Every structure is written in structure tokens, then in C-alpha cells.
Amino acid sequence: MSEKDSNFNQNEIKPVHTNKVGGSPFKGVVGWIDNRLPIIRMFKYEYLDFQVPKNLSYLWSLGGILMICLIFLIVTGLALGMHYKPSSSEAFTSVEKIMRDVNYGWLLRYAHMNFASFFFIAVYIHIFRGLYYGSYKEPRQLMWLIGIVIFFMMMATAFLGYTLPWGQMSYWGATVITNLFSAVPLVGEGIVTWLWGDYAVGDSTLNRFYVLHWLLAFGILGIVIFHVIALHIVGSNNPSGIEPVDTRDTVSFAPFTTSKDLFAMLIFLLAFVLITMYAPNYLGHPDNYIPADPLITPAHIVPEWYFLPFYAILRSIPDKLLGVIAMVSSIAVLGLLPWLDLSKVRSSVFRPVWKQFVFLFVLDFFVLMYVGGMPAEGIYVLISRVGTVYWFLFFLVIAPLVSLTEKPLPMPKSIHEYEDWKKQGKIKTFKIF
Amino acid sequence: MSMRIGKNKEKSKHLKFFKKIMSSLLKFSLFFFLLIFNVSNSSSAEKQEKLLKQSWSFDGFFGKFDRASLQRGYQVYTEVCASCHSMNLLSYRNLSEVGGPSFSEEEVKAIASKVEVLDGPNDSGEMFKRPGKPSDKFASPFANEKAARAANGGAYPPDMSVLVKARAGGPDYIYSILMGYTDKPPKDVKLEDGVYYNKYMPGNKIKMSKPLSQDSVKYSDGTPTTEEQLSKDVVTFLTWASEPHLEARKRIGFKTVVYLLILTVLVYLVKKKIWLRVEPKV
Amino acid sequence: MSENNNNSDKKNRRDFLTVATTAVGAVGVGAAVWPVINQMNPDSSVKALASTEVDLSKIKEGQEITVLWRGKPVFIKRRTKEEIASAEKVDLKELKDPQPDNKRVKKSEWLVLVGVCTHLGCVPISGKGDYGGWFCPCHGSHYDSSGRIRKGPAPTNLEVPTYEFVGDNKIKLG
Numbered sequence: 017m018s019e020k021d022s023n024f025n026q027n028e029i030k031p032v033h034t035n036k037v038g039g040s041p042f043k044g045v046v047g048w049i050d051n052r053l054p055i056i057r058m059f060k061y062e063y064l065d066f067q068v069p070k071n072l073s074y075l076w077s078l079g080g081i082l083m084i085c086l087i088f089l090i091v092t093g094l095a096l097g098m099h100y101k102p103s104s105s106e107a108f109t110s111v112e113k114i115m116r117d118v119n120y121g122w123l124l125r126y127a128h129m130n131f132a133s134f135f136f137i138a139v140y141i142h143i144f145r146g147l148y149y150g151s152y153k154e155p156r157q158l159m160w161l162i163g164i165v166i167f168f169m170m171m172a173t174a175f176l177g178y179t180l181p182w183g184q185m186s187y188w189g190a191t192v193i194t195n196l197f198s199a200v201p202l203v204g205e206g207i208v209t210w211l212w213g214d215y216a217v218g219d220s221t222l223n224r225f226y227v228l229h230w231l232l233a234f235g236i237l238g239i240v241i242f243h244v245i246a247l248h249i250v251g252s253n254n255p256s257g258i259e260p261v262d263t264r265d266t267v268s269f270a271p272f273t274t275s276k277d278l279f280a281m282l283i284f285l286l287a288f289v290l291i292t293m294y295a296p297n298y299l300g301h302p303d304n305y306i307p308a309d310p311l312i313t314p315a316h317i318v319p320e321w322y323f324l325p326f327y328a329i330l331r332s333i334p335d336k337l338l339g340v341i342a343m344v345s346s347i348a349v350l351g352l353l354p355w356l357d358l359s360k361v362r363s364s365v366f367r368p369v370w371k372q373f374v375f376l377f378v379l380d381f382f383v384l385m386y387v388g389g390m391p392a393e394g395i396y397v398l399i400s401r402v403g404t405v406y407w408f409l410f411f412l413v414i415a416p417l418v419s420l421t422e423k424p425l426p427m428p429k430s431i432h433e434y435e436d437w438k439k440q441g442k443i444k445t446f447k448i449f
Numbered sequence: 450m451s452m453r454i455g456k457n458k459e460k461s462k463h464l465k466f467f468k469k470i471m472s473s474l475l476k477f478s479l480f481f482f483l484l485i486f487n488v489s490n491s492s493s494a495e496k497q498e499k500l501l502k503q504s505w506s507f508d509g510f511f512g513k514f515d516r517a518s519l520q521r522g523y524q525v526y527t528e529v530c531a532s533c534h535s536m537n538l539l540s541y542r543n544l545s546e547v548g549g550p551s552f553s554e555e556e557v558k559a560i561a562s563k564v565e566v567l568d569g570p571n572d573s574g575e576m577f578k579r580p581g582k583p584s585d586k587f588a589s590p591f592a593n594e595k596a597a598r599a600a601n602g603g604a605y606p607p608d609m610s611v612l613v614k615a616r617a618g619g620p621d622y623i624y625s626i627l628m629g630y631t632d633k634p635p636k637d638v639k640l641e642d643g644v645y646y647n648k649y650m651p652g653n654k655i656k657m658s659k660p661l662s663q664d665s666v667k668y669s670d671g672t673p674t675t676e677e678q679l680s681k682d683v684v685t686f687l688t689w690a691s692e693p694h695l696e697a698r699k700r701i702g703f704k705t706v707v708y709l710l711i712l713t714v715l716v717y718l719v720k721k722k723i724w725l726r727v728e729p730k731v
Numbered sequence: 732m733s734e735n736n737n738n739s740d741k742k743n744r745r746d747f748l749t750v751a752t753t754a755v756g757a758v759g760v761g762a763a764v765w766p767v768i769n770q771m772n773p774d775s776s777v778k779a780l781a782s783t784e785v786d787l788s789k790i791k792e793g794q795e796i797t798v799l800w801r802g803k804p805v806f807i808k809r810r811t812k813e814e815i816a817s818a819e820k821v822d823l824k825e826l827k828d829p830q831p832d833n834k835r836v837k838k839s840e841w842l843v844l845v846g847v848c849t850h851l852g853c854v855p856i857s858g859k860g861d862y863g864g865w866f867c868p869c870h871g872s873h874y875d876s877s878g879r880i881r882k883g884p885a886p887t888n889l890e891v892p893t894y895e896f897v898g899d900n901k902i903k904l905g
Contacts (some may be wrong), residue, residue: 024650070727095770112611114540115694117774119767123701267727275720282713289709293702294510297508297614305615306607315651542779556746584779715752722748 018167062248066269071255071431075149076252076282078142084281085135086240090233092128096121100180102226104219107182108307126296132174133299134288136322142382143350148374150362151253157244162239164351169236173349174320175228182222183304184314190217190225192317196330199337216310255445256434257362260429265431296361316391324388325381329407331392332400342404349411356411359419365445366425370418373410380406490626498648500621501628503681507688510703513696514689517670519550522686525666525679530609533657534602535589539690542583549689558581564588583603602643604656613684613691620684625649627680630659782905787841795857797846800904804846804854805892806865807902810876815839817863818877828887832877835891843902844878845892850885858865865889 040050040057050056099118101110114121143163146152152160179190194211198204213220251260260266267273292299299321305316319327329346333339356368364371384403390396428434437443506515523544526536541561544552552560561581568590569576581588591597598605607615616622626649634646638653647655662677668674689695757787775794781798784786785807790796810818815832823829836842846865853869860866861882862875872883879888894904 091767095767095835098771099774109538113774113776116538116543117776119772119774121774122698123766126698126905271723272727275716275723279713279716279720282709282716286706286709286713289702289705293698293705296698302615302617302619305611399861540776540779542775546775584776708755708762712752712755712759715748715755719748719752 018198027160044340054269062269063423064133064268064270066131066248067260067266068252068269068273069256069260070265070267070272071254071256071430071435072273072276072361073255074276074280075141075145076254077277078138078145079247080277081138081281081284082135082142083240085131085138086237089128089131089135090237092131093230093233095124096128097230102180102223102310104182104222107180107222111181125228126292129300130288130292130296132177133320133322134284134291135170136174139170140322143167144298144374144378147353147377148364149253149255150257150357150359150364153357153362154354155250156246156253159250160354161320162243162246163349164347166236166239166243168189168347169232169239169316171323173229173236174322176225176232178304178320179222179225180229180306181304182323184306184308185301185304185317187217187308187310188313188317189319190221193319194221196340196343199340218310226334253362254431255363255365256431257366258392258429258431258434261430282306283284321385321389324386325384326388328384328388328400329404331388332397332404342408346404346407349408353415356415357419358416359422359424361424361427366427367418367422368425369422373414373418376406498625498629500618500649501625502621503624503684505620505685505688507695508700509683512699514548514550514685516551516674518682518685519689520552521668521670521672522682522684522689523550523552524668525661525683526609526686528666529589529660530683532590533597533606534585534609535591535597535606535610536690537589538608539587540583541581541585541587543563543693545583546693550686554583561585602656609687609690611691613688615691619666620688622649623687624680624684626655627661627684628676753778782903784903788900788903793902798904800845800892805904806842806857806878806889807845808842808844808857809840810842814876816865818875821875821877821879825879826879830877830879830888835877835879835888837894837896841902842876842878843892843894843904845890847890848872848885849880849887849889850883855889 018071037051040047040054042050042056043061046056098113099110099114101107111125114125116122118124146160146163175189175193179186194208194217197207197211200207211221212218213224252266254260301318301320306314318324326343326346330339330343333342359367359370361367364374380403384400384407387396387400387403392400428437434443438445464681506513506518526534539573541557544550544560545554545557564581565578566585567576567579567588568579571577581590591600594605613619613623618625626647629647629649631646631648634640634653638646640646640654644654644656646653659677661683662728663676664674666674666679738796762810767854781801783798785796787807787809790807790809791809792809793814795806797804797806799805802885818832821832823831833839848867848869850867850870850872850890853867854873855865855872859863860873862873864876864878864881865874866872867874867883867885870884872885873881874885874889875881877888878891893905897903
């Protein structure tokens with residue numbers, strides 16, 4: 017018998033502690049509650065006293081911004097859900113009723129629409145930040161993986177949500193995306209019919225998409241909590257990529273990080289309000305104001321802007337199954353990065369070669385986004401193929417190769433030394449980042 | 450004295466920093482949106498005539514609908530468009546609602562009562578016709594889509610409720626279509642029966658004959674009834690129809706932006722104060 | 732001295748700044764929450780249906796019709812002379828919710844009531860109960876021929892909706 021098993025040996029007499037009441041740093045009513053339900057002290061430790069690297073740039077505010085986006089999306093979604101009717105005959109008119117008759121319905125709907133877009137803007141910056149500063153490396157691999165799961169769920173939720181207004185783009189977007197599953201050998205057609213609950217996208221499809229949109233939205237909230245718990249175990253990375261050593265390297269979360277994040281959030285909200293209130297349909301597509309018509313496909317089917325890079329990857333491959341595989345793995349490959357990038361140095365600030373490739377990768381992302389919105393013909397096919405090749409090359413070849421051959425720049429020993437070097441001009445970084 | 454100068458310097462430093470952040474954020478978002486804009490724009494524009502750009506009363510940060518134009522536009526719609534195009538999402542009551550054509554409630558009652566609405570069943574189980582009420586939806590010219598197609602050579606005159614939002618280019622596009630008919634199409638274009646040439650229609654072929662021309666509607670307020678004026682009025686009306694809360698949106702939007710700017714400055718100052726504790730100025 | 736003053740000045744300013752920022756922020760949160768709350772109020776299409784016209788010409792003396800108004804039943808009763816007389820001669824001191832009959836009707840022949848028991852919202856049954864009016868089957872409230880509560884748990888008389896006569900034989904509810 018091993019020692020571990022003996023813990024559960026009921027024949028041995030040992031003291032037990034089922035009653036763990038106590039230990040609260042608070043007094044009075046708050047203490048009484050906290051002794052029995054220790055969420056108040058948890059909040060204090062994790063959100064007030066929590067030590068955060070001092071040198072975080074505004075790029076680290078994106079996490080908080082994303083949280084705000086998610087909460088706003090859920091709140092506006094709740095309100096919209098009280099008026100929306102998920103049936104093929106009523107969906108379009110119920111959305112228009114929200115836009116016309118419901119008190120502030122137009123505001124709630126435009127906000128929901130554009131928060132989805134801004135959610136993606138923020139998440140892309142968030143991911144690129146992680147990429148640039150090596151936030152995926154030991155010990156933050158799991159957090160990175162959870163993040164990728166969240167990203168997948170976001171994409172699914174956004175796709176399902178885009179179906180709900182039941183316009184032409186909703187309908188045909190749903191048709192095209194669900195048809196991706198038909199690429200699966202043997203059972204593909206069966207899966208698609210099962211997803212539809214019909215022989216084409218229809219009433220049953222819309223109804224289940226509505227339910228799944230809700231389910232996934234709250235699913236994201238749940239997984240985000242894991243993401244945050246993991247963050248509070250491993251701690252924040254920072255622009256130097258060096259772990260904090262003593263209090264010269266850190267500040268407490270409140271009021272330092274909170275005040276800074278709040279400022280960043282407000283700038284973000286300003287941009288959001290400008291778009292939502294003055295160009296609310298700018299990021300959408302006019303065809304989605306035409307009610308769904310199963311008989312006519314719009315001339316150019318374009319997914320929402322945030323899917324364009326992956327749509328470009330899908331289209332760049334002339335084979336149905338391989339195209340779908342390429343699209344899915346273009347995101348999944350991010351999950352391998354912690355094990356493909358073998359460099360011990362986290363931050364690209366000290367990695368002159370890798371840095372260039374990361375910038376090229378960001379450029380590649382935008383190029384793919386551009387060609388994803390263009391018709392799949394002529395020069396655009398070629399560009400999208402080059403873009404796709406670089407995308408995979410970056411992860412599968414460049415990352416391990418550069419990490420093994422590159423000579424990192426001399427590094428400071430601590431964050432406060434890093435800050436000193438920065439002041440002395442020994443390290444060049446971006447002004448606000 | 451010297452202390453004051455120091456303070457001022459500090460302040461201007463803050464300001465400079467703030468400006469820097471704002472400008473770089475602006476540049477970044479501009480870049481981002483330009484990119485997206487290019488993508489969405491160029492995909493829909495293939496060898497297309499440039500639309501006739503108009504300056505609309507509802508454009509810009511403080512845009513409002515021109516009430517008289519909305520009322521005239523409604524007249525053009527009912528006298529011309531409504532014989533083929535439905536507007537299923539609008540009710541007569543909308544005509545008197547805030548931010549719209551601002552007909553009085555009495556006028557709306559009179560307008561609505563001119564239409565016959567099928568209602569019922571009554572106590573004996575039969576459907577009956579009654580004069581319209583403000584809460585009724587706009588009467589449709591055809592009973593259903595099939596009837597509309599049958600009456601229009603197979604083409605379905607689209608519902609106009611959200612038409613302006615459903616077309617790339619919005620009001621300018623609709624205006625251009627109305628103004629884009631030419632008597633003599635280019636020689637290389639062959640037109641079948643019941644098909645007309647339009648400069649701005651994608652593919653240049655349209656199944657609607659030229660709907661508006663000089664004096665096709667008589668205005669009672671003395672506004673000249675040129676083709677341009679009629680088109681402009683009806684487009685203004687259609688824009689309101691597809692976005693009835695546009696004025697409220699812009700008004701609330703402006704207030705929100707001003708509010709956020711104030712709060713942002715305040716939060717920035719608070720943040721600066723807080724961070725002075727760990728980043729004392731050298 | 733002056734240094735001290737300066738310090739407290741600074742502190743005051745910081746405090747003022749924080750308080751002002753929090754206050755401004757709170758106002759914004761409130762303004763942002765309002766649309767989310769107000770969206771649950773009746774929308775403008777519901778409000779537009781708030782008034783209905785009812786034709787009374789087919790109702791005979793002693794008859795009662797029920798019409799739907801704002802999702803609730805409205806009783807319109809053409810009362811008989813006896814019913815009017817019995818409603819008018821009731822001693823107000825006997826009533827739980829004293830109201831003379833003439834305050835509850837516009838023309839004494841026509842009684843218009845919201846057919847919802849003021850106890851917990853059930854629909855009372857016509858012609859039943861001990862007072863020649865309505866009886867609520869849910870918890871046994873008795874109403875008289877003027878719709879006034881006489882016996883049972885209901886706290887107030889049946890509500891009289893806002894209505895007006897438009898012509899001799901037509902009323903407009905709402």
C-alpha cells in the first residue's frame with residue numbers, strides 16, 4: 017500500500033477538519049460573512065493586493081477591456097433576447113421591431129453588433145501582444161491554450177449570432193459555414209443535415225443557433241474565469257519578459273493597474289461610441305438588411321471582417337477537405353507555439369531576429385484579411401497562397417529555427433534594471449507600448 | 450514664481466503625453482478601419498459608375514432630417530413608389546413620431562383612414578374591411594410576393610422599409626438610381642422587353658421603368674418639382690424609414706462622446722496622481 | 732507654513748479629483764443602465780394600441796359584453812333600472828371602499844369596468860355573488876351592481892378604466 021492510499025483509510029483514527037470557518041482579515045459583518053464564504057478576502061488578495069509588474073504597457077489593458085466587452089455583450093444580449101423571436105418567419109421583423117419600436121432597442125442592437133466587432137479588435141491585439149512578448153512560454157502555456165479555446169468559442173458565437181437577424185448574409189453565411197462540415201469524409205453530409213435539422217438551413221436551424229449562441233456566450237464567460245484564475249497563479253508577463261523579483265518590480269493591482277486600465281478602457285469606449293453612434297453599419301454588410309431568401313445567393317458572400325484572414329486561408333487551398341483543415345489548423349497551430357518556440361527569452365525586445373518575423377506575421381494577418389474580402393480570382397489567389405504559406409511557416413519552421421539559432425541581446429537582471437536601461441536608452445521600445 | 454512654471458511644465462507634459470496617446474490610437478484605428486473599409490468597399494465596386502454624391506441634411510455629427518423634405522418625400526412615395534413597392538415595417542403612427550416627418554396626429558388619422566384594412570374575423574366569423582387606424586401597417590400594393598412578381602414581369606419590387614440600409618452607398622445609391630436613367634443606352638447594350646438601362650445599377654439593367662420625372666408629383670408648398678428635387682425628397686423619406694431613430698442616435702452619440710472625453714481626462718489625471726507615488730518625476 | 736498649506740492643498744485637490752471622477756463615472760453608469768431597464772417597458776407598437784373603440788348599439792338592457800383592452804378584459808354592462816336603483820341607494824357607510832355610484836359611471840345606464848379582481852388579478856364571474864354584481868371564484872370576493880367590493884378579501888372596487896363617449900352608442904377606451 018502506498019502512502020497516498022493510507023489517507024483514505026477509514027480504519028485509522030486521525031483528526032479531521034470539516035469546519036474551516038475563520039481566517040478572515042476583516043472584522044464585523046464583512047468578517048462574519050468572509051469567515052463562512054471567503055470570497056471577500058479572495059477579492060482583496062486577488063484584486064486589491066495582487067502584485068503586478070510595474071512596467072506593464074497599455075497593451076496589458078486589453079485583458080480588462082475584453083472582460084468589459086464580454087459583460088456588455090451579455091447584458092445587451094439579454095435585453096435583445098427579450099424581444100427577439102428565433103423563427104424563420106419572424107426573426108427579421110422582430111429585429112426590425114427592436115430597431116423601431118422597443119425603447120432604446122436601436123441602441124441596444126447597434127451596441128451588441130459593434131461590441132462583437134470591438135471584441136475581436138481587442139482580442140487580436142491581445143493575441144499579438146502575447147505573441148510579441150512571449151506570454152505563451154513557461155509557465156503560461158496552459159493559459160495560452162485556454163485563450164485559444166476562448167478564441168474558437170468566440171468565433172463560433174459570433175458566427176451563430178450573425179445568423180440571428182436572418183438577413184441574406186446571415187442565411188448564406190450559415191449555409192456556407194455549416195457546409196464546411198460536409199468536407200468530413202463519409203459522415204460529412206450526415207453531420208450537416210444533423211446541424212440543420214432540415215435539408216437546408218431553415219427554421220429549425222435558426223432556433224437551435226439561437227440556443228447555442230446563448231450557451232456559448234455563457235460558456236465563454238466560464239472559460240474566461242479559468243483564464244483569469246490561471247493568470248492569478250502564474251502572474252502577468254511584462255514587456256521585459258523578466259519575472260518580478262522584489263517590490264521594486266511590482267505595484268499592487270488597485271489602484272495602480274486599475275486606474276491605468278480604466279483610462280485605456282475609456283479610450284477604447286470612445287472609439288466604440290464613435291463607430292456605434294455615427295457609423296453603426298460600417299462594419300456590417302448591407303445585404304444583411306435584405307430578408308433571407310433561400311432562392312437567391314448574394315453576388316459576393318463575405319464573412320464578417322474578423323473572419324476574413326481565416327476565410328482567405330480556406331479559399332487559398334483548391335481542395336475542399338484540405339481547405340477546411342488548413343483553416344482550422346491555422347488557429348490550432350497557435351496552441352503548439354509554446355513547444356515550437358524553444359527560446360528561453362520571452363520578450364521580443366531582446367530577440368532582434370524573431371521580432372522581425374513577428375512583425376511580418378502581423379502584416380501577413382492584415383494581408384490575408386484584405387484578400388479574404390476580395391473575389392477569389394487572379395492575383396488575390398496568389399497573394400492568399402503566399403500568405404497562407406507564411407502563416408504556417410512562421411509557426412512550424414521559423415519559430416523553432418530562429419529560437420535555436422538566434423543570439424538574444426544582453427538582458428537586465430530585473431524589471432527595475434530594465435526600466436533603468438530604458439531610461440538610459442540602452443533598450444529601444446515603442447513609446448506607449 | 451518658479452514653482453508655477455514648473456507646474457505648468459508638468460501640466461504641458463501631461464498634455465503632450467495625452468495627445469501622443471490619442472494621436473497614436475487614432476492613427477492605429479484609422480489604419481485598421483481604412484483597411485477594413487477598403488476591403489468592404491472594393492469588393493462591391495466592380496467597374497461601377499461613381500455614385501452621385503449629395504449633401505444630405507441628415508449627414509454629419511449633428512445631422513437632422515429636413516421635415517418639409519420628409520413630408521414631400523412621403524407624398525412622392527405614396528403617389529409614385531407605393532403603387533409597386535411595399536413598406537411593410539412602417540405604421541402610419543410612425544409618421545407623427547419624434548424625429549420623423551412630424552405630421553400631426555390628426556393628419557396621420559386622416560392619412561390612415563383613407564386606406565382600407567382587412568380585419569376580423571367579426572362575431573359572425575367573417576373578415577371585413579374597415580378604414581385604417583394610425584396603428585396599422587402601411588398598406589401593401591400587392592397581396593403577396595407572387596402577386597407582385599406576376600404584376601411586374603417576374604421582378605419583385607423590393608420592400609422599401611430598410612432599402613437604404615440594404616444597398617451599398619445608401620442614400621446616394623438610391624438617388625443615383627433615380628437619376629441614372631438615360632434615354633439612349635450605349636449601342637453595345639441590348640435591352641430585352643421590360644428592361645431599362647440605368648447607369649448606376651450593377652449590370653446596368655433594371656426592370657423598373659423611370660419612376661420620376663419633372664412634375665410627376667404636385668407639391669402644395671411651392672417647392673419646384675424638378676427630377677432632382679423629387680428624388681432628393683423621396684430618398685430623404687426612405688432614409689428616415691430605414692433609420693427612424695437617426696436623430697436620437699446622433700444626439701445621444703454626441704452627448705456620450707462629450708461625456709466620455711470629460712471622464713477620460715478626469716481618469717487620466719487621477720491615474721497620473723496615483724502613479725506619482727511609484728514614478729516620482731525626476 | 733506655506734509648505735504645509737501647499738501639502739493640504741494638494742491633498743484636497745487629489746481628494747476632490749477622485750470624488751469628482753467617481754461621481755462623473757457613476758452618472759455615466761446610471762445613464763448606460765437606463766436603456767437596458769427601459770427596454771422592458773411597453774414598446775411604441777403596444778402603446779399605439781392603447782385605445783380601442785367599442786360599439787354599444789347591439790347591447791340590450793341587462794346584457795354585458797367583455798372586450799379585450801391592453802390585454803385585460805373590460806366589462807361593459809347596460810344596467811337595468813333596478814340595478815341602477817339598487818346601486819344608487821347603497822349606504823356609503825356599508826362600503827369597504829366608499830364610492831357613490833354616480834362617480835363610477837358617465838351615463839348611469841352604462842357601467843364600464845376593468846374585469847380584474849383587485850385582490851390577485853382573477854376575472855370575476857358576472858351575475859353571481861350575494862350583491863347582484865360579480866363574484867370572483869378565486870378567493871370569493873363579491874362585487875355589487877356598481878362593481879364595488881362588498882364582501883371578501885379584495886381591498887378596493889373594480890377599477891373603472893379611462894374612457895369617453897364618442898357619439899351616443901360608442902365609447903373609446905383609453
